[in-house]
Structure formats: C-alpha cells, structure tokens
Amino acid sequence: MPSENTIKCSNAIKVKKMNIAFAESVTAGRMAAEFAMTPHSGKILRGGIVCYEVFVKEQILHVPHAAIEKYTPESAEVTQILAQQASKMFNSKITVAVTGLAAPGGSETKEKPVGTIFFHIITPSDQIKHREIFKGSPEEIVLQAVDKVSELILINLQSL
Template sequence: MTLAEQVLQAARGASATIATAESCTGGMIIAALTDIPGSSDVVDRGFITYSNDAKEQMLGVKAQTLTQFGAVSEQVASEMAAGALQNSGAKLAVSVTGIAGPGGSEFKPEGRVCFGLAQTGANVVTETVEFGAIGRAKVRQKTVEHALTLLLEALKD
C-alpha cells in the first residue's frame, strides 16, 4: 500500500477530511492523494499558493509575516496551514513552502522546506526539513513524502 493510500485509509478511520496548502510542490501532494480512486470521500481541497499574493488572498497569510520572515519560514507555513483549515471543510491541513532549487542563499539554502500541520481544535505544528541540494525534482518528491507522513502520523494519534 502506498503512503497516500495509507493516509486515505487512516483519514477514513478517523472520519477526517484533508486539505493541502502548497507552494514549492505546486499541487503534488493533493495530486498524490487524488490519484487514488475513491479519495473524494476524505480529500476536501488543495490550495496551490505559489506566489505571496496567492498566500495572502487564498489563505490569509499576513503581508507582515511574509515581509518579516520570508515565504520560506515556519511562520508562513503555520499561517498557510491555519488558512487552509479555516477556508475549507477539512479537519486536517498540511502546508509546505520551500526552496526546491536551483538556487537559494546562505540564509535559506536550496532544499529547505517548512511544513505546517493544522487540525481542528489543536495548535498548528511546524517544522523545517533540510533536504539539501539534491535537485528540484528530488526535493519536491521528498517534500510530498514528508507531508504525507505528517498527515499519517496526525491521523494515527
């Protein structure tokens, strides 16, 4: 069973619905879930917010947060996850914002991805993972896998 199938099965068991808020993955997380037939019973929606304007308009990320911390930050990932939860019918939302590459800087290197996880009635949890300069495709794929793992762990708790 794939990781996405495990997430869907766990969501059904928990009577939970899922939303995603994606930047660097451009919809790959929601695609992994919706590639599976029958996923519509637990997948609510996916927000693809690649630009800062989209993050603000669709998810309610504050302009001040983006200015102060930058788009690739746990603060923005937190607001993205909270916004996805608030602007959907989901009980669980995961967010990702990162630098898939090529590029990055000394302060925000290629391969850095910030994750947020929001659940109804709980505080948003965030973390940063440094995948390293392993190439754009690999960073994005590892981001999808990690986001699905976060969802699975939350659904099992």
C-alpha cells in the first residue's frame, strides 16, 4: 500500500492536471509501482523505465559513457541526465530520476556511503536536485526514497 505522502502527491498531481514519469535505478521500478497503487494512477502515471544497469543508462537513456566514467552511475550528474532524457522520452509534466546505493557493491565511498540516494525532479516550474543518506535495509531505503520524492513534489506543487 502506498504511503500517505505518495497518495497526497498523486492527488496533488491530479488536481494540477499533470502527469508523472520515472527513470529509476536504485529503486528498480518501486516508485512507479507505489504511484500505480494510488487512487488516481490512471490519470497521472505516464510510465517509467528501470535503468539499473549502466548498459540501460547508456544505450536507452543516452547517458554519455564519459559522464558515467567521470561521476559514477550513482551521482547527481548522471541522475540529472537521466531526468532530462526521461522527460523527453515520456513527454511528462513531472519527471523523476533516482540513483543511489541501497546495498553494498556499487560506487560507495566514505563520502558516499550505502544509503546515499540522488534525486533529480523536473517540474514545470523547477528542477529539484536532492541528495540524502537514508538508513535501514535496502527495502527501507527504497521506501524512504519514494516518500522523499513525494514530499519534494508536494512542496514544489504548492508553489504553482
């Protein structure tokens, strides 16, 4: 069942007559799935792409290999490119891209520990860049990321 934040966010997107699409790496489709379970999903959810592996980021979403080499697949810079590409692909009013580290084995470092999530959200009025470190199991980290996206979009929509 989606969180209260996600349901509120879905309602706000419907009220504003907008739609939403996702480019998901670390969350592997969970964001789109959570929004799909909200009462207004048929009116707001455009779709999403899971770009977990670098191959998909490069070959389908056209993230330059040089950007991945320079910044790592889990970075603010790559997340921004994913959002821009998905926005074009889905022609969506709101586009969310998310990368990060929910479990060991990626590009984690002392400065970028497991739990670090990068968000880039494109709305009609803004581009929201957010980085946060969550604690918990991989599923808990992913669900906290879904909630954070809902919160960031709600704040932005209030200003429209």
